[in-house]
Amino acid sequence: MTYIPISPKERDAMLDAIGVKSLDALFDSVPAKYRFPQLDLPAAMTEMEAAALLGELAASNETARDLACFLGAGAYNHYIPSVIDHMLRRGEFYTAYTPYQPEISQGTLQAIFEYQSLMTTLTGMELSNASHYDGATAAAEAVNLAFAQFRGKRRKVVISPSVHPQYRETIRTYTQGMDLKLVGDGADADLQAAPEALSPLIDQETCLVIVQYPDFFGRIFDYTKLVENAHSKGALVCVVANPTALALFKTPGSMGADVVVGDGQPLGLPLWFGGPSLGFFTTKKSYVHKMAGRLVGETVDTRGEKSYVLTLTAREQHIKREKATSNICSNQGLMALASAIYLSSLGQTGLRQVADLCYQKAHYAAEELSKLPGVGLCFSQPFFHEFAVCFPKPVADLNAHLLEHGILGGYNLEQDYPSLQNHMLIAVTEMNSKDEIDALVSVLKEALDA
Amino acid sequence: MREKTIFELSSPGRTGVTFPKSDVPEYDLPNEELLRKELPLPELAEVDVVRHYMKLSKYNYGVDLGFYPLGSCTMKYNPKINEDTCRLPGFVFSHPLQPIETVQGNLALLYEMQEWLKEISGFAGVTLQPAAGAHGEFTGVLMMNAYHKSRGDTKRTKMIVPDSAHGTNPASAGMMGMSIVVIPSDERGNVNLEALKAACDDTVVGMMLTNPNTLGLFDENVEQIVKIVHDCGGLMYGDGANLNALLGIVRPGDLGFDVMHFNLHKTFAVPHGGGGPGSGPVGVGEKLLDFLPAPLIAIVEEGDEEIPPLFGYYTPEKTIGRMKAFHGHFGAIVRSYTYIAMHGPDGLKDVSQYAVLNANYLAARLRNTYRIPHDRICMHEFVMEGSVPGTDVRALDIAKRLMDYDFHPPTNYFPLIVHEALMIEPTETENKDTLDAFADALIKIAEEAKTNPELVKSAPHKTLFGRMDEVKAARELVLCCWLPENYSAE
Numbered sequence: 001m002t003y004i005p006i007s008p009k010e011r012d013a014m015l016d017a018i019g020v021k022s023l024d025a026l027f028d029s030v031p032a033k034y035r036f037p038q039l040d041l042p043a044a045m046t047e048m049e050a051a052a053l054l055g056e057l058a059a060s061n062e063t064a065r066d067l068a069c070f071l072g073a074g075a076y077n078h079y080i081p082s083v084i085d086h087m088l089r090r091g092e093f094y095t096a097y098t099p100y101q102p103e104i105s106q107g108t109l110q111a112i113f114e115y116q117s118l119m120t121t122l123t124g125m126e127l128s129n130a131s132h133y134d135g136a137t138a139a140a141e142a143v144n145l146a147f148a149q150f151r152g153k154r155r156k157v158v159i160s161p162s163v164h165p166q167y168r169e170t171i172r173t174y175t176q177g178m179d180l181k182l183v184g185d186g187a188d189a190d191l192q193a194a195p196e197a198l199s200p201l202i203d204q205e206t207c208l209v210i211v212q213y214p215d216f217f218g219r220i221f222d223y224t225k226l227v228e229n230a231h232s233k234g235a236l237v238c239v240v241a242n243p244t245a246l247a248l249f250k251t252p253g254s255m256g257a258d259v260v261v262g263d264g265q266p267l268g269l270p271l272w273f274g275g276p277s278l279g280f281f282t283t284k285k286s287y288v289h290k291m292a293g294r295l296v297g298e299t300v301d302t303r304g305e306k307s308y309v310l311t312l313t314a315r316e317q318h319i320k321r322e323k324a325t326s327n328i329c330s331n332q333g334l335m336a337l338a339s340a341i342y343l344s345s346l347g348q349t350g351l352r353q354v355a356d357l358c359y360q361k362a363h364y365a366a367e368e369l370s371k372l373p374g375v376g377l378c379f380s381q382p383f384f385h386e387f388a389v390c391f392p393k394p395v396a397d398l399n400a401h402l403l404e405h406g407i408l409g410g411y412n413l414e415q416d417y418p419s420l421q422n423h424m425l426i427a428v429t430e431m432n433s434k435d436e437i438d439a440l441v442s443v444l445k446e447a448l449d450a
Numbered sequence: 451m452r453e454k455t456i457f458e459l460s461s462p463g464r465t466g467v468t469f470p471k472s473d474v475p476e477y478d479l480p481n482e483e484l485l486r487k488e489l490p491l492p493e494l495a496e497v498d499v500v501r502h503y504m505k506l507s508k509y510n511y512g513v514d515l516g517f518y519p520l521g522s523c524t525m526k527y528n529p530k531i532n533e534d535t536c537r538l539p540g541f542v543f544s545h546p547l548q549p550i551e552t553v554q555g556n557l558a559l560l561y562e563m564q565e566w567l568k569e570i571s572g573f574a575g576v577t578l579q580p581a582a583g584a585h586g587e588f589t590g591v592l593m594m595n596a597y598h599k600s601r602g603d604t605k606r607t608k609m610i611v612p613d614s615a616h617g618t619n620p621a622s623a624g625m626m627g628m629s630i631v632v633i634p635s636d637e638r639g640n641v642n643l644e645a646l647k648a649a650c651d652d653t654v655v656g657m658m659l660t661n662p663n664t665l666g667l668f669d670e671n672v673e674q675i676v677k678i679v680h681d682c683g684g685l686m687y688g689d690g691a692n693l694n695a696l697l698g699i700v701r702p703g704d705l706g707f708d709v710m711h712f713n714l715h716k717t718f719a720v721p722h723g724g725g726g727p728g729s730g731p732v733g734v735g736e737k738l739l740d741f742l743p744a745p746l747i748a749i750v751e752e753g754d755e756e757i758p759p760l761f762g763y764y765t766p767e768k769t770i771g772r773m774k775a776f777h778g779h780f781g782a783i784v785r786s787y788t789y790i791a792m793h794g795p796d797g798l799k800d801v802s803q804y805a806v807l808n809a810n811y812l813a814a815r816l817r818n819t820y821r822i823p824h825d826r827i828c829m830h831e832f833v834m835e836g837s838v839p840g841t842d843v844r845a846l847d848i849a850k851r852l853m854d855y856d857f858h859p860p861t862n863y864f865p866l867i868v869h870e871a872l873m874i875e876p877t878e879t880e881n882k883d884t885l886d887a888f889a890d891a892l893i894k895i896a897e898e899a900k901t902n903p904e905l906v907k908s909a910p911h912k913t914l915f916g917r918m919d920e921v922k923a924a925r926e927l928v929l930c931c932w933l934p935e936n937y938s939a940e
Contacts, residue, residue, distance in 0.1 A: 005881040014811040023803040029668040044794030058540025060555035065543040091514030092507040098725035107510035108724035117930040133581035136775040166775040173771035177626030274546030274776025276727035299923035302916035311923040322624030334723030345466040364474035382480035434473040
């Protein structure tokens with residue numbers, strides 16, 4: 001089935017007006033040899049058939065709804081209030097383009113302006129852009145900002161080994177053409193060390209230092225001292241933050257961070273097998289001209305009414321072309337809208353509740369797990385809703401056992417950190433009941449006893 | 451009266467969504483120095499939030515409301531079933547790091563999508579990881595660079611881009627520190643072959659070509675272009691932004707392109723969402739297969755008559771690495787999968803044929819009123835000059851006046867090579883009545899430009915908002931709002 005609203009009679013009248021005999025005759029400029037290939041694709045389905053096919057595919061997954069989920073590592077199983085999707089399904093929002101025509105796009109523009117405001121409130125920074133693809137690409141764009149800030153004269157980035165492994169990979173991919181040195185996260189890095197251990201690596205060549213908050217292992221560090229050390233060498237600091245944690249813990253802005261980025265998925269966006277989510281990007285006013293991405297600013301219209309427009313577009317690709325701050329064109333508009341609705345409908349009370357529930361339940365799980373013989377927490381620092389546990393058995397075996405009991409176990413840290421053999425990263429959110437946590441502990445006990 | 455901001459609507463002590471009490475023993479929070487004191491988020495009840503966003507939605511124009519002929523953006527109708535399939539609980543609640551055995555539905559869908567896009571485009575491999583068109587372009591440029599480097603061919607630093615290219619093309623190459631060589635168009639709107647030959651040498655990484663180009667014209671010399679670039683050792687990049695003209699018409703891989711990005715949010719009906727999320731898979735020919743981003747989706751254990759195959763992940767040998775966390779914009783990919791499944795091979799060909807029919811019909815209706823440079827049979831879009839002889843009415847004025855007739859304006863001032871450009875892409879999902887009404891409006895505006903130019907130059911008049919002071923926005927840079935200073939939370 002197609003969605004073409006033209007009858008054969010109308011088609012013929014249109015062909016007449018154009019002056020060609022058939023639809024095929026419109027394609028004479030295409031090399032005849034390759035014209036009209038027969039595509040080897042399944043035959044067209046009706047909506048009813050497609051709905052059934054997709055229903056089957058979806059139903060063949062076992063998800064965080066079917067299983068008790070203790071998997072996080074950058075994507076978190078939070079409750080998403082109904083109100084969000086009801087608003088996202090407004091055709092006026094989701095079938096609109098980037099708001100190039102502000103007179104008829106004030107809905108999108110005001111929503112992004114409010115999103116920007118909400119994100120600066122959370123991170124404690126001065127300004128936010130309209131969003132990037134995800135947390136990893138936002139972190140890579142922070143490198144671009146720092147590189148541009150020093151006009152390419154500083155070519156070193158210091159990155160903590162406890163930044164999400166996939167974020168570090170993405171940054172390495174992004175910077176392939178930049179002749180940049182990334183240091184600090186080698187296989188020999190001391191994972192127990194305090195953040196200040198990165199300080200000796202920061203020098204006059206360093207444009208950016210990147211840390212995560214809470215870090216990949218869930219730990220909360222105060223980066224104030226590290227930021228001071230970095231600034232004393234003239235380097236900028238980027239903090240990759242979890243937005244839920246920012247409801248409870250001091251803001252990276254108050255630690256002096258220059259850029260705060262992260263993934264917005266915990267703010268009302270579904271797990272969705274990893275995307276789309278959004279990457280938030282917040283910084284200081286002084287870096288606004290070096291920042292990539294769309295930006296909405298306040299103005300007035302000809303009638304004197306307060307209004308919003310895309311602003312500082314001269315930074316962007318469609319004007320500056322190869323001299324642009326980035327090639328980025330789209331943002332994650334609809335996802336930014338979802339996060340804004342999430343933050344508005346939870347407000348300070350609701351968001352603090354979520355963060356507090358995550359903290360409490362994670363600490364209960366950590367305490368109960370560390371009572372098991374031979375089991376211990378890997379790190380002693382304060383943590384938020386995720387923590388690394390060391391087991392006397394391989395994580396893959398334990399997870400297989402958990403799965404048999406309807407539990408989605410934690411992330412196997414060994415795949416990224418060879419020194420963390422038998423270490424599992426466990427995430428607990430408001431979605432995990434005490435019963436689920438108790439089941440996790442008892443099934444693991446059984447697996448360890450076996 | 452304009453809707454206030456969500457911060458201005460806040461009232462201390464109001465609550466919206468709340469959560470259950472904790473069912474575990476209480477644990478102390480860490481040292482106070484690690485905690486934040488204030489969290490100045492707005493406080494509203496759910497009904498306040500709903501009314502706020504409903505009101506904002508009414509300030510917007512979308513495809514669901516009317517004709518949205520933004521050139522190069524392919525604002526086609528977004529089928530409603532796609533919005534349901536992408537939200538099926540089995541998809542929505544699946545975690546990207548789950549064991550593969552638990553997400554075979556997702557992986558089967560992704561694998562099949564890779565296969566379908568290969569078939570549609572004529573490429574040997576496809577990655578679904580890139581998040582958007584520009585992200586796909588960057589992926590392609592990284593692979594082109596890695597390909598040359600892997601052969602020890604290190605002096606290639608130049609990217610060739612026609613003057614009609616999208617701005618993202620030079621920007622993507624610029625992100626790799628490449629220099630840009632711009633090739634002019636000839637009088638038929640094709641790439642100037644002499645200029646191309648002169649630019650091609652052993653320092654060329656490749657060429658980024660949009661075909662049909664941004665004038666909406668299929669380059670009549672595409673085979674020669676590909677040959678010239680290949681002969682100097684360069685690679686051909688195809689910008690797939692205009693793929694809506696080519697489904698079942700011609701496969702870029704067959705034409706000799708080495709790499710191309712797809713825009714699922716254009717060609718394959720993922721809604722644009724007010725600026726995203728999109729999805730920008732990339733197809734490659736044999737030469738670049740080993741360089742694709744990781745992971746790809748593969749069959750890791752063959753099936754048989756009884757047991758289905760096991761899908762999992764695969765890392766190409768010389769991969770450029772990872773373009774983002776996890777597996778790309780899965781939610782967008784499900785929508786496009788649904789769309790392709792429902793169209794089948796013949797339906798896809800219909801899409802392109804009717805997209806091209808609609809564009810040519812509109813051009814035929816308008817060519818006596820507005821000048822169309824390079825006037826020949828166009829593909830899915832065309833570019834005309836938005837000026838009316840004998841008046842000083844500009845493309846911008848015409849665009850704004852169209853809003854008074856309840857249409858979204860076309861893309862304006864792009865491509866840069868056409869004076870006062872208005873770039874019109876009707877798509878295949880518009881009926882003849884709509885196209886006629888749009889053409890009538892444009893013809894009427896040309897008339898108004900002569901009889902009452904002020905009416906056009908001060909448009910729009912019937913919209914909720916007038917033209918914006920963009921200079922003020924850039925000069926004052928008010929980018930955020932906060933709770934009022936005297937606001938006291940409990």
